[in-house]
Amino acid sequence: MIKFDDVTKIYPPDTIGLESVNLHIEKGEFVFLVGASGSGKSTFVRLLIKELEPSKGRISVGGRDLGSLRRWKVPYLRRNIGCVFQDFKLLPNKTVFNNVLYALQVTGNDSTASRRKVGEILNLVGLGHKTNNYPHELSGGEQQRVSIARAFVNHPPLLIADEPTGNLDPETSAGIMQLLYRINKTGTTVIMATHDREMVDRMRRRVIALEQGQIMRDQRRGGYAED
Amino acid sequence: MRRIRFFFGEAFRSLWRNYFMTIAAMVTVFLSMFVLGVVLVFVYNINAVLKDVEQKVEITVFLKDSATTDDISAMLDEIQAMPEVKGAQFISKEEALKRLKEDLKDHPELFEGLPKNPLPASFEVSLKDPEQASVVATRFDGRPIVDEVRYGKELAERIFRVTSVIRNISLVFIGLLGAVSILLISNTIRLSIYARRREVEIMKLVGATNWFIRWPFIIEGLAVGLVGAVTALVFVTLGTDFVMDRIRENLRFLTVPTSAVSPVQLAAILLGVGAVIGALGSGLGLRRFLNV
Numbered sequence: 001m002i003k004f005d006d007v008t009k010i011y012p013p014d015t016i017g018l019e020s021v022n023l024h025i026e027k028g029e030f031v032f033l034v035g036a037s038g039s040g041k042s043t044f045v046r047l048l049i050k051e052l053e054p055s056k057g058r059i060s061v062g063g064r065d066l067g068s069l070r071r072w073k074v075p076y077l078r079r080n081i082g083c084v085f086q087d088f089k090l091l092p093n094k095t096v097f098n099n100v101l102y103a104l105q106v107t108g109n110d111s112t113a114s115r116r117k118v119g120e121i122l123n124l125v126g127l128g129h130k131t132n133n134y135p136h137e138l139s140g141g142e143q144q145r146v147s148i149a150r151a152f153v154n155h156p157p158l159l160i161a162d163e164p165t166g167n168l169d170p171e172t173s174a175g176i177m178q179l180l181y182r183i184n185k186t187g188t189t190v191i192m193a194t195h196d197r198e199m200v201d202r203m204r205r206r207v208i209a210l211e212q213g214q215i216m217r218d219q220r221r222g223g224y225a226e227d
Numbered sequence: 228m229r230r231i232r233f234f235f236g237e238a239f240r241s242l243w244r245n246y247f248m249t250i251a252a253m254v255t256v257f258l259s260m261f262v263l264g265v266v267l268v269f270v271y272n273i274n275a276v277l278k279d280v281e282q283k284v285e286i287t288v289f290l291k292d293s294a295t296t297d298d299i300s301a302m303l304d305e306i307q308a309m310p311e312v313k314g315a316q317f318i319s320k321e322e323a324l325k326r327l328k329e330d331l332k333d334h335p336e337l338f339e340g341l342p343k344n345p346l347p348a349s350f351e352v353s354l355k356d357p358e359q360a361s362v363v364a365t366r367f368d369g370r371p372i373v374d375e376v377r378y379g380k381e382l383a384e385r386i387f388r389v390t391s392v393i394r395n396i397s398l399v400f401i402g403l404l405g406a407v408s409i410l411l412i413s414n415t416i417r418l419s420i421y422a423r424r425r426e427v428e429i430m431k432l433v434g435a436t437n438w439f440i441r442w443p444f445i446i447e448g449l450a451v452g453l454v455g456a457v458t459a460l461v462f463v464t465l466g467t468d469f470v471m472d473r474i475r476e477n478l479r480f481l482t483v484p485t486s487a488v489s490p491v492q493l494a495a496i497l498l499g500v501g502a503v504i505g506a507l508g509s510g511l512g513l514r515r516f517l518n519v
Contacts, residue, residue: 051432075434075435077434078432083433093241093244093426102430105233106430106435108230110229
């Protein structure tokens, strides 16, 4: 599904984002990306959606080499990668319903069927009663659920969550985790960057620990810290 | 079809939502198009007046009082046969006096106690090409019945010189004004896009293509440009009517054409320029924010 081949990212002039990273993530895996701020988690995520270009090395997603992917094709790559961010990144002027629908509209899907699909997924994340609210009327946890609904409405093969629980209280975070877990169960590969220690320890999934841009640990069923 | 409706919906929703920016942009377009419109009307009218003045260059051949009717009719035939001549008219002494009295009808005392008619008879010769005046005029030199030939040589040349200068200046002026309008409008639009750059970033992250993001913005720009231009058009049209009436009242000697620039032409220019600048301004203004 995802392959990093000796990937290095240096921010000019000489700040290291990632250094010589090699890794392989299989389809259907659930992977935690852990590490302190500045360890390279965000760089990793931004490289995957081709928001950044690596300084060295090759990245491939779903068998496609990102280096040779033309600029105008990037939107099509992103439609196959659902993204969830710490700050939700919802469109402030659209209702909950239209925020999720937008992800379908960009692919040219604006049919009655796609509207039904939006309704279904909002029910699934427990927001069926708030479809006509605007993002600022929702709590943080609710906003994050909207953003997960938007990321998943296309049923992408890959979902990336960059600190999705970073701004939420533990209880709400647990709900979000449940959601990601269920999404993973449908066969979608989930990569989640986090520094929520408890969560990682509880889930016992693959853990990739980054430190100063390098992989320090890659464990099948690990905890946040080394066992 | 659904997609087009979506783009228009997006555009008008955001025009409505960012109404302050919308109004700012519309006012900018309005002001630019208004000034452009006024200058256009002005230039068109000046041009029409200049053309009229140029047409007035004609030759006047003054005759000696000794000229007989036979001499006169023979010469008139001769003049009318000249290839450069468009038309020729004989003005008798009496006719000349009558015209002068007409022109000075507010001052009849000037003509009191005039012993005899002091004005000479003349031919008024109009030409197909005003610039041929000097060639035609020399043919009358030295004729026995001709007293003097006048064709306003200097005047004619000066008029031609001035008209070409005025035309060039107004062209430059229109060009500069166009450039200023484009800068001003695209800057305003860029500001409104800058305020929404986060939105654009999110759209890109969800996988929207550049054109998918761009179309609503272009439609917005188009709408802003058109509304601004239509308002300007209304004001320019009403304003010119008003001003032209004043000019006609006060400057009778200028035969100002009733409508030098057709309303359709003016509308086409202003609306066209407004729409293009609006659409281009927002299309190009967006460019910087699309590179995510």
